[in-house]
Amino acid sequence: MMLIRTLLKHYRRHPVQALFLLTGIVVANVLLAGTLLINAQARASYEEGENYLSAAPIGQIRHKASSQAIDERDYIRLRRQGFDMLAPLLRQIVRTASDEPLELLGIDVFAMPQAELSIIEKGSGDRADFDFVGFAYAPYQLWVAPARLGQLGSTDGGRIELASGKELPPLRAMSGQQLGHRMLMDIGALQLLTGSAGEISSILVFPAPAPRLAEMIRFLPAQLEYIDGGDAPDPAELTRSFHLNLAAMGLLAFVVGIFLIYNALAFSYTDRRELIRKLRLAGITRRELAGALLSELALFLVVGTLFGSWLGARMAAWLLPGVGRTLAQLYDVYIAYPDGLVPSGVWLPLLMTAVAATLCVLFPLRESLNTPMLERWQTTWQQQAVMRRDRLMSWAGLALLTAAGLLGVYAESLRVALAGMASLLLGTALLLPAVLRLLLGGLEKQVPAQRPRLSWLLADSRWLLGPASLALMAMTLALVANSGLNTMISSFREATDQWLDQRLAADLYLRGDLDVAGLADWLAEEAPGLTVAERFRRDVTRPDPSGQSTVIEAVSLQDGDRFLDGVKLLRSEQDALARFSNGKGVLISERAWRFEGWQPGDVLRLCQNHAGLPVLGVYHDYGNPKSQWMVSRHLFRTCWPEQNASGLSVSGPDSTDWNYIRAAMTTRLGLEDGAIIDQGELKRAGLAVFDRTFTVTRALNALTLLVAGIGIFCAISAIHHHRVGQQALLSSLGLTRRERGGLLLLQWGLLGLLCMTLVWPFGTALAGYLAAVVTPLAFGWSFPLRPDWQHYLTLAVLAVGCMMFAVVLPSLRLLQTSPAAMLREQTV
Amino acid sequence: MRRPALVLFFLVAALEAGCNSADQTFRDNDFAVLAQSAEGYAEARPDQALKFPRDHGPHPGFRIEWWYLTANLQDTSGKPYGAQWTLFRLAAQPPGLHEAKNPWQSEQVYMAHFAITTPRGHSAFQRYSRGGEHGDAARAGVNAMPFTAWLDDWSLQSTGSDWLPMEVRARQDNHAIRFDLEGTGPLVLQGEEGFSQKHPNGGGSFYYSQPFLQVSGEVVVDGTAIPVTGQAWLDREWSSQFLQADQSGWDWFSLHLETGEKLMLFQLRRQEGKSSSEDYRHAVLITSDGGTVSLSPDQIGLEVLEEAAVAGRLLPLHWRIEIPQIGRDLEIEALHPDQWMDVDFPYWEGAVTVSGNGPGNRGRGYMELTGYRAE
Structure with a gap:
């Protein structure tokens, strides 16, 4: 003890050196601990699973044509049959005036199975925090996690303006609701806001006895299907790359910190050579000295790691909403923003730092202890x-x-x-x-x-x-x-x-299932020279080349050279685009090529009528977390004639007055303003x-x-x-x-x-x-x-x-x- | 008068105060919530005559309304059972305050309860829904003609074009009730021709009963169907404002006597320290042909004989009722203590036996106890 105190006296004379050593340890820990915590938090969120008002569904009912909405009357009929484990969900993504996409979930609080109670029990317990009438009736409420509120730069009670000019209901910060990046509001209000009257995206299925569940599935109308929660893609699997990248950044900072630790130790030991020599002359053994110096290092490590981990936790809490936003946008995966982070110990960072610091200390320690006792200390950094x-x-x-x-x-x-x-x-x-x-x-x-x-x-x-x-x-x-x-x-x-620039070849994009013939007729009269094209999209499940079942997004390309030219291929077969537009093959996204393993020239099964189509080329599809196949509009229609268009695009010459067309279309088609979006937007x-x-x-x-x-x-x-x-x-x-x-x-x-x-x-x-x-x-x-x-x-x-x-x-x-x-x- | 405060408390508390326990609300709010202004709603007044079948249907202009059925039953071996089926309607906002642009925005909110009492146990269930009609479909609603009241698959409806006979259906998990209801007597208008005064200043509610109902059908308990027969009592009431702000809860009885008479009795308990006045009481004896004898508070003797601990509360489950004017002296005892309605807003509602000297003092019925605080 005496020995350690004597050695530590050095730092009293040179407090800056102690500070540098601590800084190194903190630096090694802070990003490492922070990224580990963020990853642990996300993992905890994935394990918890989907969660609405503290009630966790076991599965969902969807339209078989995945992108299609469910008629809410189908849901009402199911409830009338007594299937009270069902609750409607409308999911819409709207755009704020500052172009931030917001995921809004519309629910019916009156249909949530017994969840009303758990809201209060698991929430703050403050009665003022729950308000049925406020939630379900005008002016409504938009529930957000406090962290998300901060991210949006808004406050409790504030309102967000949408790109469509409409306003969202007043924001309500709700803690303890596992809302994460999503926002919750009344389903009726969301239908109004997004012009989706009568539509729901899916029906949540809450726990029920197995025979009752089987009865419900038998009772489903032909166009709907039940998807068990266990069959949904595992978000942890989807996002593995992202979390690995994050951990890599933490490790990088760790390495930088280790360099600093080495640096600080080298100086501190070099400075104390004289002291060490004197101590050894006084009869203290090398072993005792080494023990004392290592104990001293351990003390620094504990203090530095604790502080670094604390800072790391602060950083994680600060970054988590940003991570949530990235996950939402990259993978369509939503994590909760907890009020407190999951306790994920400081042990891993401490252990890593301890091992690394011990390795760092070996060289300077040996040097200092091996200094000949009776020789005067010589210039340290000998050139040789x-x-x-x-x-x-x-x-x-x-x-x-x-x-x-x-x-x-x-x-x-x-x-x-x-x-x-x-x-x-x-x-x-x-x-x-x-x-x-x-x-x-x-x-x-x-x-x-x-x-x-x-x-x-x-x-x-x-x-x-x-x-x-x-x-x-x-x-x-x-x-x-x-x-x-x-x-x-x-x-x-x-x-x-x-x-x-290439892919957004049309001038205007319209969302939803619209009457294309009617619109074309009207345009022919109103603004000749404009062309309308339908866009189709549906999810299909196919075995990939290794035989594993994979969900693929099948999309159609609008007719016309304008659209065809927008597809730049990074790998292609001969005459790929010509063959593609004749319906003689399929183009696949880079992800389908790299991840699923399809190669140009491979033959794949598109649908029953087209069971052997060649892959003609590979195109970039940035930002899409799903693998995609692209086919010509005609081919899509022959494969899935029952699929409704997911939207329309309108294109025309440069001289077109798009503002006029847009306004005219809004009135003529009775469209919500948000349903039309132009290329630039x-x-x-x-x-x-x-x-x-x-x-x-x-x-x-x-x-x-x-x-x-x-x-x-x-x-x-x-x-x-x-x-x-x-x-x-x-x-x-x-x-x-x-x-x-x-x-x-x-x-x-x-x-x-x-x-x-x-x-x-x-x-x-x-x-x-x-x-x-x-x-x-x-x-x-x-x-x-x-x-x-x-x-x-x-x-x-x-x-x-x-x-x-x-x-x-x-x-x-x-x-x-x-x-x-x-x-x-x-x-x- | 029938559990207006309970319902108002349930729904208004649920909708406006938040989903806390009943006791919490009682403690914090007392009945302040019931003294809320009825501005924007229709007002119940004595000069409005009831008209049927119209008034079997909903009255959306009034803040609150219910269709309330209780049944005293026995199985083939004579063991006693009980059942309750209730649909509450509440206008969350005065109609027309906000234009409903889609069915979700209907201001009419429904809450349903159903419960089964067996010789040994009790099960209670609840559901909520909004009232809007989605095209031809609505999760909850009431039609006057032919009469149908429903929330999901829980329903009470006329089997033909007439008000009676009816059938009632409800199922939750492996519990269910399926009854046919035959009328054995007339509809009874409570108070003055169906206007039941609740305030000295003249406010009140519309209230009528169908106390003469013969039941046959089955209850399903834990998946086992048990054939039952018995008697049922249906209450209908609607209003926009019911109660004084200084009342803490009530005790209510609907009794089928062996003479074929029916007795309805309630007392509203004053909050301790809030008023020096007595608890408010009211009773009506319904003769077997549907005639009524109203009894004033001072004619009614009500005494608690025994209390029992239920769900953390001390509840009076054993009573003595004395009404000398009509020669009655009855003892009321719960079939068993465990008839606690463990729903979002819990209360005690259950089957009771009536005993005393002579058939006019014997029978069975239902009792409701609300507003008792957890110890």
């Missing part, structure tokens, strides 16, 4: 040892980069792809010291002999690589990750933008969804960068603490404070810029890796890479700025100290 280390790291780096290349080419699972990505990142970081040494050496040769200061600066920078390389590696790692992700997102966005909404989908990725990305900033700040501060002698020397040589300050800034600025020489190529390589390997494996979407050069510039400024800031603060003290005092301090 450092160069040996750098060489070793370069080889390791090269090996990792080679592994990354191989994994990238041969990866078949997301896990392997992520391992490849990790190798790429680590390999880059490990190469850094050798590359910097090489670059500095090259620069030194260019410096003319009459510039001694510059020569000194470069030589000293090279020396600095010893103590600073780990911090620089951590920063480079974070910068490469940041630029890679950023390039990936901006490339993906641009690809989506172009893809929307649709595209804007699509991109808005895209941007919101990546909000969390961007937030995590920014956090990683922040972490790197903190890391570099800690590291440089620590190094400067050891540079007192250098400054004293320069001062004795007659350099003014200003000159010394300039040199310092120049030196670190140079190092920052040189780091960027690695960030540029490897950041781009990482983005390419994400675009070509990780995203296709995770989501089934690939896209071309478009480097965002401007972002690199921003990063360079940020990196240099960050270093400058880190240099200036500790340097101020150095610069203000008199040379004599500095020299004295050096000898203490």
Whole structure:
């Protein structure tokens, strides 16, 4: 105990070092714990299953033509038969004035089986929180999870305006309802709001005795079917890639944190060599010393992990609504936003940090304990040892980069792809010291002999690589990750933008089952030159090439070259588009190709009449969580003549006055305003969804960068603490404070810029890796890479700025100290 | 008068105050909710004569209404059973306040209860629905002619074009009732020609009864059908405002006497400390030909003989009723204590036996106890 106290006294004299060590541990933990918590939370939500007002249905009744609504009279008739385990559900997605899609669920509180009671019991229990009349009658209420309310930037009682100009009912924050990303309101009000009178999306089936359930299923009208909750796709399975990606980001931050821990430990042990030597002279054994130092580390680990986990939990709570939004938009999967996070222990982060920190400590610990007892402590960062280390790291780096290349080419699972990505990142970081040494050496040769200061600066920078390389590696790692992700997102966005341009070939889109002949006749008279096309869509279940049953979304392509030209194929058979429009084959989405395994040339069974159609090509289908087959309109109609159109599209020459047409159609067809949407709006909404989908990725990305900033700040501060002698020397040589300050800034600025020489190529390589390997494996979407050069510039400024800031603060003290005092301090 | 406060309390509490337990509402709200303004609703007045079959149907302009059936039954071996079937209607908002643009927006809300009492046990069930008609389909509603009252598959309806005979059907899980109801006497208008005064200032409700109903059919308990016969009592009442704000609950009796007479009696209990006045009582003796003898509060003696602990409350399940003017002295005792209606808003409603000297003091019937606080 005495021993530990003696050792800890060091931190009392150098509290900043303790702070840096703690920071490293916290940084390693915070994102790791946060992402683990988010994933645990989502998993808990998936396990809990669907949930409406605390009542969990065991299944649903749907229309056999999946996209079609159920006539609410069918539901009423079932209830009249006494099947009181049934409750209607209307699901509609509306768009706010700011293009945010909102999922609204319409329910009938009077039909929920005994759920009214549980609302109060499980909710806040406050009577004021439940109000039947308020919920079911004008002006109605829109129930939202408090976290979602915050995300929408609204308040309790506030109202949201829709793109259609209508207003949603007043918002009501409801905690404890497992609402998550969805919003709950009265079914009648939702029908009115969305112009879907008489329609319900599905009938929820709540628990009932088995014979009663069987009786109900027998009683179903021919067009309806019961789908057991167990047969629905498992959301955990659907979203696995997403959660894996999230965990990978947490791990990345963990690695950055570990670099910082190593850095802090190395400094703290180096500083205490003298003390350790004295203690050993006093008769304390190496074993005792090692035990004491490890106990000290354990203390830091516990404190740092606890704090890091707490911060991680705060971060998780903050990010969860964003994650919920991403899951909703990417997968149509909804998670709850709990009032408190699921208790998911700190054990995993603690264990990981402990193991990593123990590995980190081994090298500096051995070095300090092995210092010969009777020798005076020598200059720490011996060039030879450092160069040996750098060489070793370069080889390791090269090996990792080679592994990354191989994994990238041969990866078949997301896990392997992520391992490849990790190798790429680590390999880059490990190469850094050798590359910097090489670059500095090259620069030194260019410096003319009459510039001694510059020569000194470069030589000293090279020396600095010893103590600073780990911090620089951590920063480079974070910068490469940041630029890679950023390039990936901006490339993906641009690809989506172009893809929307191509695919949204029509000018106006109409939702719902409309009388196409009537509309065409009217248009022929009112606005000749416009064409109307029906759009069809239905889900079909087919075995994939491996024999596994898969739900496929079958869609029709509208007739006309305009639409055909909008389909860009990334793989195709000969004359694919011509054969496609003649109904001689099927095009499949990239997801169907990558995930389900259909290949161009394969023959598949579309429907009974068309049991052997070839796959003609593969097209991009960004943002769709389902695999898709596309067929010509004619082919779709012959396959499923009973399927109603899911909507219409209207297109015409550029000179058309679309505002007029739109207004005329609204009046003529008695359409709700929200039922018509034009190309521009649709595209804007699509991109808005895209941007919101990546909000969390961007937030995590920014956090990683922040972490790197903190890391570099800690590291440089620590190094400067050891540079007192250098400054004293320069001062004795007659350099003014200003000159010394300039040199310092120049030196670190140079190092920052040189780091960027690695960030540029490897950041781009990482983005390419994400675009070509990780995203296709995770989501089934690939896209071309478009480097965002401007972002690199921003990063360079940020990196240099960050270093400058880190240099200036500790340097101020150095610069203000008199040379004599500095020299004295050096000898203490 | 029949359980207006209960119903008002049920529905208004359910709709406006939220779904808390009855006791919670009693404690917090007392009967304040019943003193609510009836603005926007029709008002029950003595000068409006009842007309049939029209008045068998719903009166949507009034805030609240019910069709309430209780039956005292026995199986083939003579063991006693009981059954209750009730449909409540409540206007959640005054009609016409908001235009209903689709059937979901109907302001008419229905709540149904059904319960079976066996010699040993009791089961109670509830359902809710809105009243709107979706084309030709509605989950709940009432038609006057031919008479039908229903919520899902729970129904009470005339079997022909006349009001009687009727049949009642309800099923939940493996419990059910299926009865045919034959009329054995006339319809009885309560109060003054069907206007039942509830306030000294003249407010009240429309109220009539069909106490002469012969039952045959079956109850299904835990999947076993048991043939039963017996007597039933149907009450109809509607109004927009019923009660004083200082009452805490009531005790109500509908009794079939062996003489063929019927006795209806209730007392409204004043809240402790709220008023110095007596509990309010009323009784009516219905002769076997449908004639009525009204009895004023001071003519009615009501005494609790024994209390029993049920569902955490102390309930008076054993009574003595003395009405010397008509020579009655009866003891009322619950068939068994466990006839607790464990629904969203719980109360005690169950079969009772009537004992005393001579057939005029013997029989059976139904008793309702509300507003007793949990201990």
